[in-house]
Amino acid sequence: MIVLIDLVLMLIDLTYSIMCAVIRTIFRPRLKSVDGELCLITGAGGGLGRLFALEFAREGAELVLWDCNTEANEHTARLVRELGCKVYTYTVDISKRESIYQTADRVRQEVGDVSMLVNNAGVVAGRRLLECPDELLERTLLVNCHALFWMTKAFLPQMKARNHGHIVTIASTLGLFSTACVEDYCASKFGAVGFHESLTHSLLTEDGVDGVKTTLICPYIINTGMFAGCQIREELKGLIPPLDPLYCVQQSMKAILADQQMICIPRVMYFAFLSRALLPWDANVASYRFMGGDKCMYSFIKTKEQQQQQVANGHVKSS
Ligand SMILES: NC(=O)c1ccc[n+]([C@@H]2O[C@H](COP(=O)([O-])OP(=O)(O)OC[C@H]3O[C@@H](n4cnc5c(N)ncnc54)[C@H](O)[C@@H]3O)[C@@H](O)[C@H]2O)c1
Numbered sequence: 001m002i003v004l005i006d007l008v009l010m011l012i013d014l015t016y017s018i019m020c021a022v023i024r025t026i027f028r029p030r031l032k033s034v035d036g037e038l039c040l041i042t043g044a045g046g047g048l049g050r051l052f053a054l055e056f057a058r059e060g061a062e063l064v065l066w067d068c069n070t071e072a073n074e075h076t077a078r079l080v081r082e083l084g085c086k087v088y089t090y091t092v093d094i095s096k097r098e099s100i101y102q103t104a105d106r107v108r109q110e111v112g113d114v115s116m117l118v119n120n121a122g123v124v125a126g127r128r129l130l131e132c133p134d135e136l137l138e139r140t141l142l143v144n145c146h147a148l149f150w151m152t153k154a155f156l157p158q159m160k161a162r163n164h165g166h167i168v169t170i171a172s173t174l175g176l177f178s179t180a181c182v183e184d185y186c187a188s189k190f191g192a193v194g195f196h197e198s199l200t201h202s203l204l205t206e207d208g209v210d211g212v213k214t215t216l217i218c219p220y221i222i223n224t225g226m227f228a229g230c231q232i233r234e235e236l237k238g239l240i241p242p243l244d245p246l247y248c249v250q251q252s253m254k255a256i257l258a259d260q261q262m263i264c265i266p267r268v269m270y271f272a273f274l275s276r277a278l279l280p281w282d283a284n285v286a287s288y289r290f291m292g293g294d295k296c297m298y299s300f301i302k303t304k305e306q307q308q309q310q311v312a313n314g315h316v317k318s319s
Contacts, residue, residue, distance in 0.1 A: 129181075
């Protein structure tokens with residue numbers, strides 16, 4: 001009998017959740033304020049990280065910026081200060097667990113408790129698996145996936161103690177479905193998606209932490225240079241063009257400030273995600289072939305090889 005009552009209650013919950021999601025999609029949900037929050041962003045010296053810093057600064061947050069590239073990170077900090085926002089910079093290589101823990105201790109002592117954590121830093125090897133040095137493959141996993149464990153272990157306890165906080169995971173659509181020649185990246189981003197989901201479930205099953213929120217961001221290719229050269233079939237390029245970084249960050253901000261659990265950018269990517277789950281493998285392969293998605297990374301790898309060759313020849317300055 002109890003199980004039947006629970007079943008009915010679950011069905012009511014389920015219907016209510018679907019209705020809420022539909023309403024949220026049609027009408028704009030109320031966005032929360034992050035004024036005065038202490039927001040830590042990893043990879044703040046680069047494309048999305050820098051834009052996230054500027055968006056959070058405009059919303060009134062205080063910022064802690066982490067990057068392994070000191071110069072790029074300081075550049076972001078200068079832009080943020082021009083907006084009149086308080087900002088603290090730290091040079092950290094987040095592929096190293098001890099560096100994360102040591103720097104997190106410094107942040108707590110020198111600045112305070114972080115209440116918003118944006119795990120944004122990411123890398124990709126950009127080589128074919130059999131030709132890629134092991135260290136490069138390992139680095140992708142350390143930065144894109146393992147660092148999520150150490151960052152969360154370092155900052156979640158204070159969020160839980162105050163029952164207030166937000167952990168944002170910048171994953172990728174390549175954490176929901178995959179393609180050829182990005183084995184390291186897909187493994188790391190599928191890991192990031194799994195990490196985020198399990199962490200969210202853990203917080204939901206614990207008492208007294210309903211004030212700690214999570215958001216998963218899954219963008220398609222963005223024009224930041226990370227996947228420069230990657231392209232689908234020529235005739236379809238215009239239909240799903242690479243995302244403008246600012247658009248991507250603004251859409252992400254809306255999801256974060258609405259405490260939305262997950263967002264795919266652009267929305268059409270939900271179909272790709274669904275088709276991967278629902279269609280037979282061969283049907284997905286056929287649609288990939290039609291779209292040119294099966295070999296879209298070939299041109300990316302070629303571009304990377306050319307860039308590396310130019311660096312080796314001394315034609316361009318290595319970053
Ligand atoms: N660019 C895309 O097409 C795309 C698509 C989907 C998801 N994403 C994800 O979005 C996030 C941001 O990507 P982006 O395009 O802005 O990348 P980016 O290369 O422009 O910037 C990444 C930043 O991370 C920093 N970083 C790299 N390794 C680090 C380390 N070990 N320690 C500390 N900092 C480190 C870099 O210095 C750089 O400032 C990444 O997680 C990426 O995987 C990017």
